[in-house]
């Protein structure tokens with residue numbers, strides 16, 4: 001397959017559009033496509049002499065790079081046109097190239113549509129065209145009418161495939177790479193689908209989605225120029241950066257005052273976060289709800305994804321004072337909106353969508369703690385049944401190593417109870433085993449509780465957050481100690497008439513511990529963040 005890419009951006013390979021074009025080519029597996037860099041080519045405008053039709057049929061009288069480019073176009077099976085939108089059209093030099101294709105046509109009035117046209121000099125019926133373009137406005141819709149009309153008229157609508165993307169300048173902003181990267185992934189998928197026959201409807205819909213909502217984009221774009229609103233003196237770099245960050249805010253109904261103190265440049269700004277949106281103020285400050293004390297360089301590196309925000313906090317490269325909850329919800333409030341995923345029609349969640357659930361870990365143990373304590377044989381049977389049901393439960397929830405250990409331990413202890421082992425010993429032993437498992441779980445690579453709380457802290461990403469891991473390590477150890485001392489009173493209790501209520505009584509401590517856990521997992525990171 002002969003693939004030709006015509007790069008019409010004056011910025012050459014560094015252009016926004018070429019990022020999309022390269023992603024498309026890599027998805028299609030066409031990394032070695034021949035490239036015409038229009039910006040570097042010697043291209044004189046067409047003089048309109050019609051010599052290529054009359055005196056030298058099929059050849060232009062101007063001797064520059066266009067002769068070679070025409071040969072490449074004739075040989076190509078797929079031509080990829082990559083260019084930015086300039087004044088609702090193509091950039092001037094690319095228009096020169098388009099005009100200079102006149103030798104490819106015969107002069108006769110035939111072909112085309114009702115408005116007229118010229119037939120092709122060559123059989124290019126196999127040839128397909130992919131038009132990839134970015135523009136500066138928030139959407140491509142309504143801005144490409146003249147471009148669409150030109151390509152569809154000249155090559156035929158059925159031969160043209162389009163990837164038109166608004167908000168093109170965002171592709172050069174490292175701070176926004178999570179959103180633009182997701183779009184480039186979709187373009188890559190489009191490339192793969194095109195090479196396999198055609199871009200699918202789902203991918204087409206995703207490509208048409210704006211990167212950011214209009215108001216967010218336009219606010220961010222205005223702030224990016226770093227020029228005061230009256231168009232005069234440039235504003236401070238840290239102010240325009242803060243304004244761009246503020247533009248990303250997605251209101252959640254809560255009013256907050258987020259204060260930034262850039263310690264290395266001695267600048268402080270406040271972002272007023274309201275139900276309507278955000279506003280950056282530089283004086284007349286209000287009492288803050290959250291204050292971030294950080295070197296500007298550190299915060300910018302975090303925004304660009306060069307260093308992890310959690311890692312930097314853990315290393316005390318910045319401090320957070322006041323309400324720490326905002327930090328826990330940062331991605332939700334300031335992150336890029338992801339491309340909407342199609343709703344899966346399947347009944348069972350996919351492997352990736354499954355989340356670990358603490359109840360899955362506890363259910364088999366409950367059978368022993370409650371069941372065996374009251375009716376040893378029936379409780380034992382319930383324990384074995386619960387352990388046997390675990391593989392089915394794992395079809396709904398993400399399995400965790402500790403659940404597999406639990407299933408095996410519960411099955412063994414339940415069997416012992418059914419075979420007539422002393423219920424008091426079995427129940428006491430079960431608490432001890434449970435406590436040991438938790439304590440050991442505090443020293444494994446991922447502490448036990450982290451498996452269950454990760455979904456509330458960004459899923460798998462939470463495992464890379466050292467502060468999250470440390471908090472969970474402490475909590476897992478605390479729970480381990482609680483369950484290791486539980487067997488002491490369990491054994492005593494089961495020797496009394498209150499034996500049947502052991503499970504119930506033993507639930508009181510974990511309930512209190514649960515309250516402590518909920519408090520600790522917020523309090524500890526906040527305390528750390530204060531430095």
Ligand SMILES: Cc1cc2nc3c(=O)[nH]c(=O)nc-3n(C[C@H](O)[C@H](O)[C@H](O)COP(=O)(O)O)c2cc1C
Pocket residue numbers: 009010011014015016017018083084085086087088089134135136137143167168169
């Ligand atoms: C001279 C000029 C004209 C432009 N005209 C438009 C336009 O009409 N509509 C639009 O949405 N963007 C317009 N833009 C913005 C570019 O299309 C946008 O910045 C694009 O992403 C640049 O892509 P590139 O980096 O691939 O060259 C224009 C930019 C320039 C420099």
